[in-house]
Amino acid sequence: MIFNRLCCVFIPLKSDQVLFLAETHKGLNGNLKAVYDYLDNSRHDLHLVSYTKGDRRERHGIKAVLSIWKAISVSGYIFLDDLYTATSHMKVRRGQEIIQLWHGAGAYKKFGHSRKDLHVNVSGKMRVHKGYKKYTKAIVSGSRIAWCYSEAFGMDEGKIYATGSPRMDELFDNKYVKDTKERFLEQYPELKNKKIVLFAPTYRGTHVRDADYGFEQANLNQLIKRLGDDYVILTRWHPALKNNVKRGIAVVKCCDFGERIIDFTDYEDVNDLLIACDIMITDYSSIIFDYFPLDKPIIYFVYDKDDYAGDRGLYYSFDKYLFGRVSEDFESLVESVKAEDLCREKREDFYNLFLDGCDGHSTERVCRLLWNVKQ
Known part of the structure; x- marks a missing residue:
C-alpha cells in the first residue's frame, strides 16, 4: 500500500510503540490481552495501541484505515493472534518485530501452508496468506509442536519459541x-x-x-x-x-x-x-x-x-x-x-x-523475548 510505503520513508520507526491487531474479535482477548495487560503493568515506558474488529468482513471507514496503516507502519512491535489481512501488503521495516501469538494453544487442525489441499491453485502453486512469511517470531505452547507452526507459517523453526500460551497462565x-x-x-x-x-x-x-x-x-x-x-x-x-x-x-x-x-x-x-x-x-x-x-x-x-x-x-x-x-x-x-x-x-x-511450555509464566517469557520486564 502506497500510504504504508510513504510512512516508512517519512516517519521514523517508534521502538517504544507496541501495536495489537485483531480482526476476528472486538476488543482484546486471549493471548493479546494477556500480553497487553502484562506490559501495561510492567513497562510504563511503552506506548500500547490496539485496533480490533469482530468480523474480517467488516469494513473500516477511510479515517480508521489510515490510522491503522500508520500504526502498522511505525510501530516497533506488532502482536497478532491470527492472520491479519493488512500484513499481506505491509513493508516490514528493519528492526520491526511482528510476533504471532496465535489464538489457540496446541496443534490440532491444520492451517496455513499445512493445508495444501485448500491452497493449491489451478497452476499447482500454493496460495497462502502472504503475511505469514513476515512474522519475525511465533510462540507455541509446547516444544514438540514447533514443527507444526514452522510448516504452517513457512517459518524457520528457530524463530518459533515454546514459551507456552499466555492466555493459559491464570488457569494454573x-x-x-x-x-x-x-x-x-x-x-x-x-x-x-x-x-x-x-x-x-x-x-x-x-x-x-x-x-x-x-x-x-x-x-x-x-x-x-x-x-x-x-x-x-x-x-x-x-x-x-x-x-x-x-x-x-x-x-x-x-x-x-x-x-x-x-x-x-x-x-x-x-x-x-x-x-x-x-x-x-x-x-x-x-x-x-x-x-x-x-x-x-x-x-x-x-x-x-x-x-x-x-x-x-x-x-x-x-x-x-x-x-x-x-x-x-x-x-x-x-x-x-x-x-x-x-x-x-x-x-x-x-x-x-x-503443553510442556505452559506452567503459569508464559506471558512473562513472551515479553522477555523482546524486553527486560519486571517480575
Missing part, C-alpha cells in the same frame, strides 16, 4: 480459579447448585465464510431433557460460526435458549466459562488445550470423525488429542456426560506432547 493459578468461579456464580446465581455443561464445538466448513455446525446431531433440546433438572447447558460458538449465525448464513437448530440452555457466545472471557463449568463438550477445537489445566471431565462429540479428519486434516492422529471420552452419536453423548470420566491415564502424554 488455583486461587484465581477459585475466586473466578465464585464471582461467576454470584453474577449468575441461577446456576448455583447446577451441573454446568459447556458446549463449545468448532465450526464445520472449508472456509470461515462457510462456517456451520450439525446442530441436529447434538440436539441440545433432547440432551438437556435426558440429563435432567440438575443440569444446565451453556453454549459457546466459534467466532466464525457466531458471525454466520448473526448474518443468517448458519441457523441454530434443536437448541431453544431459555433457563436451561443459555448462550454465552458473547461473554467476554472464555476462561471464565472453562472455570465455571463442570463438564465440557467439544470436538476439534483448540479449547481442549486451555481446558486441560483445570482437571475436569471433557467429552469429544465427533459425529463426523472420519470425514472431518480426512477433509480438514489434523497434525496428529485423533487419539493423540484425547484425555476424555469420545462420543460419535447422541446416545453415547448422554452416557458420557453422566459418567464424568476424567481419563487420568491419558493426561501425562497429552501434556508432554502439546
